[in-house]
Amino acid sequence: MxxxxxxxxxxxxxxxxxxxxxxxxxxxxxxxxxxxxxxxxxxxxxxxxxxxxxxxxxxxxxxxxxxxxxxxxxxxxxxxxxxxxxxxxxxxxxxxxxxxxxxxxxxxxxxxxxxxxxxxxxxxxxxxxxxxxxxxxxxxxxxxxxxxxxxxxxxxxxxxxxxxxxxxxxxxHKGSGGAKVLIHGRAAHSSKPELGINANQKAADYLYALRGLQSKLDETRHPLLGPTTVECTMMNGGFKSNIIPDQARLTLNFRLIPEHKDPEISRRWFEDMIASLSSKDPEFKAELTSHRASExxxxxxxxxxxxxxxxxxxxxxxxxxxxxxxxxxxxxxxxxxxxxxxxxxxxxxxxxxxxxxxxxxxxxxxxxxxxxxxx
Ligand SMILES: [Zn+2]
Missing domain, CATH: 3.40.630.10 (Zn peptidases)
Known part of the structure; x- marks a missing residue:
């Protein structure tokens, strides 16, 4: 043979x-x-x-x-x-x-x-x-x-x-991971937006902060793998066209270089972003509902x-x-x-x-x- x-x-x-x-x-x-x-x-x-x-x-x-x-x-x-x-x-x-x-x-x-x-x-x-x-x-x-x-x-x-x-x-090779963020808002009729808190708008703030995180991550490049990358791969929020959405959900997917192999590191990135946005905006309320990272x-x-x-x-x-x-x-x-x-x-x-x-x-x-x- x-x-x-x-x-x-x-x-x-x-x-x-x-x-x-x-x-x-x-x-x-x-x-x-x-x-x-x-x-x-x-x-x-x-x-x-x-x-x-x-x-x-x-x-x-x-x-x-x-x-x-x-x-x-x-x-x-x-x-x-x-x-x-x-x-x-x-x-x-x-x-x-x-x-x-x-x-x-x-x-x-x-x-x-x-x-x-x-x-x-x-x-x-x-x-x-x-x-x-x-x-x-x-x-x-x-x-x-x-x-x-x-x-x-x-x-x-x-x-x-x-x-x-x-x-x-x-x-x-990189490790991979996923996380979910739940953004809380307050529902109201869309003709009276001042009575509500738009969860989709708050989600946009979180996504903007995520771009900031990526810029920071880009500074640490592994010679063979490049930087850790973080992407929001799915998002949904709201349930009716004339209601200010009370919830938005973001699904994050990330690829980790060895420098970031401790799962606590990536967990902290996503939690710190929530803490930082909440400290600047009292109406920003969100939580990390799941997180996993493989080595x-x-x-x-x-x-x-x-x-x-x-x-x-x-x-x-x-x-x-x-x-x-x-x-x-x-x-x-x-x-x-x-x-x-x-x-x-x-x-x-x-x-x-x-x-x-x-x-x-x-x-x-x-x-x-x-x-x-x-x-
Ligand atoms: Zn194979």
Whole structure:
């Protein structure tokens, strides 16, 4: 079997969702790993859904973990698939087509091919592989792998997730968050506005202050990610054209650089804006009704995994606009970066593909990384 054969096998399993059913594909991966000498485990997380964890050189001290996901996004409008059906992979003009070709069954195949070619080596450090359910389709079951200690700092000291990055190295990406602000006004007939307090007008004051916050945030730029951004993405207020609105609601969405990773920081921005507007305007009344913030990925550029991949590839170190499981591994004490074949531009699209050249580069890179860290 070549990396292309493995990719075809994986793509042929319909693991699209929601609802995604990864278990049959997970079982195929487990059997593959056992055939080449890995200890492998199926971790069933829900009906028809499972992660796979494989280990070789167990107990030899923490080495590398290579981690991919098994689920893929829905095929969408089948009429838009011109080259082949989503689960009938074909190779054409140096590319393999099918749902998940680049995100990320092609990259998964690179992991499997690389570890197969190295299965007979004698390991100085443990090599682990993980294939998760629910990365793109709901569930985020990498958390089960880590919570149930299937992979710990005793297994791995660093990790790579081959999300499509054209084999560029991504040690940092932004965290994301959301908040809701409820603005209180006072209803009155619109012919007598002086009797009411217009919540929509007060919301406009808040939005204006938000632009001020952004200007301040623009002063702190991460070298790879730029500044934290804060946007109001939804707003509604009022219920009748001739009534002064008594309530307005703003939904905020923000993307955080590592400097702002403590969730309390962003919470304070939005609360302080309310406090500041209220102190200048006694009629301004608002509250932050919800707030959540997820952590950015922030693996140091001089960490072992970054320098190892940079030595092998010589490619650029860049930031990513999207959120990944690398945060979970890194938070668990295993610094993990993104580096995988194919372009994110082809992910989630009809006629998804990855070039065979990128797959070959994936295999050779992961092999070399395993050699340098584990063999
Ligand atoms: Zn992905």
């Amino acid at each position: 070549t990396v292309v054969d493995i990719a075809k096998e994986l793509i042929a399993f319909d693991t699209s969702g929601p609802p995604a059913r990864e278990q049959a594909c997970a079982q195929w991966i487990k059997d593959f790993l056992e055939d080449i000498g890995f200890e492998a485990e199926l971790q069933v997380v829900e009906k028809d859904r499972a992660n796979v964890i494989g280990k070789i050189g167990r107990g030899k001290g923490p080495g590398l973990v290579l981690s991919g996901h098994i689920d893929v996004v829905l095929a969408g409008d089948l009429g838009l698939w011109k080259v082949t059906g989503p689960f009938e992979p074909v190779v054409k003009n140096g590319k393999i087509y099918g749902r998940g070709a680049c995100d990320m069954k092609g990259p998964d195949a690179c992991i499997l091919q690389a570890v197969k070619e190295l299965a007979k080596e004698s390991y100085k450090r443990q090599l682990s592989v993980v294939f998760t359910a629910g990365e793109d389709t709901g569930g985020w079951y990498v958390t089960k792998v880590l919570e149930e200690e299937k992979i710990t700092t005793d297994d791995a000291m660093c990790g790579v997730i081959p999300e499509p990055s054209m084999m560029e190295i991504i040690p940092v 950015p990925l922030d693996v140091p550029l001089d960490s072992r995994i970054v320098t190892t991949l940079r030595d092998i590839l010589g490619t650029r170190i860049v930031g990513a606009p999207y959120y990944t499981e690398a945060v979970n591994y890194t938070r668990a004490g295993i610094p993990t970066v993104i580096c995988g074949p194919g372009s994110i531009d082809q992910a989630h699209t009809p006629d998804e593909y990855v070039s065979l050249e990128q797959l070959e580069l994936g295999v050779s890179t992961f092999k070399e990384a395993v050699k340098r860290i584990c063999v």
